[in-house]
Amino acid sequence: MTRLGSWIGKHLMLTLGILVLIYMYVPNMIVALMSFNDSSQSRNLYTFQAFTWDNWLNPCEPQGMCEALQVSISIGLLSTIVATTIGTLAAFALVRHRFEGRSTMNLMLFLPMATPEIVMGSSLLALFVAAGFGGQLGFWTILIAHIMFNISFVVVTVRSRLAGLDSNLEKAASDLYANEWQTFWRVTFPLVFPGILAAALLAFSLSFDDFIITNLNSGTTVTFPMFVWGAAQRAIPMQVNVIGTLMFIIALAIVIAGEVMSRRRAKGKAAAF
Known part of the structure; x- marks a missing residue:
């Protein structure tokens, strides 16, 4: 026990980090585990009855689930592309330029992040109804809503990356006779790209996962979170866990691939010198 206590004392930060990771990843x-549960119609999601591959072999067995998943992925990808593009441009404008109304713009960009989702969702619903879209709520109104709240998260993420960027690197490129376009694509963009990628992943996650704002502005359109909520009123199909596991694996693979590429690039630069 004494040796254990001494080890924990010397490695306190490592121990706390491991505990935090365990706390974060146990639900995943x-x-x-439940994606292999044989009880496909169990109301209790945490009752494991028997092992089976059927849930993975038939992920679209619950009627309407894959259709709802397709809607969520489509909205997530489109909102991510638009929000990342607009948010990245806005981040560059806020960091690199001084203009009238800059402080007000900063405040307005933070408001969607600070506003409760129920307030934002009901406000958007009132806006769509006032604009005459009350009877046409669906895919496009959800997409507009998701783009709106995703932009703020993209701006904050990319802006933090830009703020830590060493401007001397761009000045060095200019000194080596690179024009503004070449400097941007060969120096600025590669350095900012990890922040843009992180912002895009965050935007897609927020869009795919959103329920409150989506539910208020969806009309008859059903997204994956809405399908899960509706299924929970009766019996949750175990295939929901299959989709959740796949999304986690894909996200983890993207992060690991990005880290591997970053390390290879760093080793390549070190070898070049």
Whole structure:
């Protein structure tokens, strides 16, 4: 016990980090475990009855689930592309330029992040109804809503990356006779790209996961979170856990691939010098 206590004292930060990771990833592990549960119509999601591959072999068995998943992925991808593009441009404008109304713009960009979702969702619903779209709520109104709240998160993420960027690197490129376009694509963009990628992943996650704003502005359109909520009123199909596990694996693979590429690039630059 004394040796254990001494080890924990010397490695306190490592111990706390491991505990935090365990706390964060245990729910994901439970979801992965329940994706192999034989009870496809159990109301209790945490009752494991028997092991089976059927949930993975027939992920679209619950009627309407894959259609709802397709809607969520489509909205997530479109909102991510638009929000990342607009948010990145806005971040560059806020960091690199001084203009009238800059402080007001900063405040307005932070408001969607600070506003409760129920307030934002009901406000958007009132806006759509006032604009004459009350009877046409669906895919496009959800997309507009998701783009709106995703922009703020993109701006904050990309802006933090830009703020830590060493401007001397761009000045060095200019000194080596690179024009503004070449400097941007060969120096600025590669350095900012990790922040843009992180913002895009965050935007897609927020869009795919959103329920409150989506539910208020969806009309008859059903997204994956709405399908899960509706299914929970009766019996949650275990295939929901399959989708959750796949999304987690894909996200983890993207992060690992990005880290591997970053390390290879760093080793390549070190070898070049």
